[in-house]
Amino acid sequence: MNFTKETCPVCNRQFTENDDVVVCPICGTPHHRACYIENKTCFNEAKHAEGFEWQPKEDEELFNRLGMHEKNSADGHNIILCPYCGTENPVEEPNCKNCGGRLYNNMQGGPAGMPVNLPNMQQQPFGNNVIQIQPDEIIGGNTVADTAEYVQRNAHKYIPKFYKMEKTGSRLSFNWASFFFSPYWFFYRKMPAIGAVIMLLIVLVNGFCTTDRVVQANEAYNAAMQQFYAGQISQEELLQSAEQVIALPELYISYAFNFAVALFSGFMGNALYKTKAQRDIAAAKQEAASPESYRLLLFKKGGVSVLYLALSLVGSLIANEVVASLLQFIK
CATH class of the missing domain: 3.30.40 (Herpes Virus-1)
Structure with missing residues (x-):
């Protein structure tokens, strides 16, 4: 804003x-x-x-400049534009359905206490049916409002998943981000310990699977590629070189392990994040001396960390180099 x-x-x-x-x-x-x-x-x-x-000094001018004014959508319904991402939202929504930001910030007496419309857990996200999740409902011992304030970015996506896990008692809830970007997603969501363990396992398994014959087969294939582009060998000879790489069992072990890690992260990422949120919110309640300090602690403990993400990427490169050097020394 x-x-x-x-x-x-x-x-x-x-x-x-x-x-x-x-x-x-x-x-x-x-x-x-x-x-x-x-x-x-x-x-x-x-x-x-x-x-x-x-209240801002120039209330009307500020709201018009930010787009926080109501207008009619194509179907005639009143909508309000999010001041953070510009997404159109129904006027009855207190939070942006895209980024989770507060639409009114209580500056205009907006409906901050109204229930948030979230997708029905049994329907597709864009289905017609919705379930009313009240801000004062409990998820893991904490209110939905506190949990959403802790999650911050994309809270509108995580709250329905946490809510469903709470009601069904299941810990399985798929997360595409943690599936594709493990272990880095854990660092991004401020779970560095889990991310570090997964990263270390991946680096070690991949390191042990990078045997001398894997290195030699890859070097031979790269040389064959250069010869093929130079017109020195045929396509069949290039395919034979590729088949020698594909046939190595070490590669299957490495791919299978990485896929297993991705599946674990995808199916258990939300549950691990929900557990962390419950623990951090409970700790904030114990540490806070006032409601304001409690909100500040939620802000500091929750959300995402680009710094952790950047450090994890650098750490992954360093860990791969260190493990490769150690394995080479052992051999």
């Missing part, structure tokens, strides 16, 4: 486009992140009991 015409109430400096701004979840007051953390609470905390809601 753009707050460039507003000022931080803590330091009294006007916000710039490059500032890291956080908004009080109770009244909507914007702060510099550093100021909010230093102040340990919202600047207007004393006014919360009175029902105070922060």
Whole structure:
């Protein structure tokens, strides 16, 4: 959200486009992140009991510039544009159906307490039937609202899955992101321990499967490829070189293990994430001294981490090099 015409109430400096701004979840007051953390609470905390809601200086101009105004959709229904991603949402939705961001931030007395429409667990995501998941319903000992605030990005996708697991008692719930991007998805969702174990297993198994004959077969195939493009060998000879690589059992072991890891991550990723969310939210309740500090802890403990993701990618490269060197030394 753009707050460039507003000022931080803590330091009294006007916000710039490059500032890291956080908004009080109770009244909507914007702060510099550093100021909010230093102040340990919202600047207007004393006014919360009175029902105070922060208003921008130029309310109408700000809302028009951000697109947070209501308008009619093609079918005549009123919609509101998300200020974060621009997605069209029904006006009765308190949160964006695409990014999970708050549509009203309680600045206009929006329906922040209304139930969120989430897809029916037994239907396709775009089915006509919906189930009303109330923000005060319990998932793993915590409210849906707290869990969504913890998950942050794509909360609208995870809440229905957590809700279904809670109601059915099943731990199986498929996640395409964790299936295709394991172990990096675990780092991205702030589960570095699980991600590190999976990464280490993958590196070790792949390292042991990279035997001398696998290396030699690959080198022979690469040489055959160059000869084929140079017109020195026929296509049949190139295929024979490829078949020698494909026939190696080490490759099947490596592929099978990697696929098994992907299946485990895909089917168990949501359950592991749900368990982590429950544990972190419970810890935040124990550590927090006030509702504001509790919300801040949810923000810090939850969400995603691009830093963890970047470190995991670098760590994977380093781990592969280290394991390859150790195996070469042993041999």
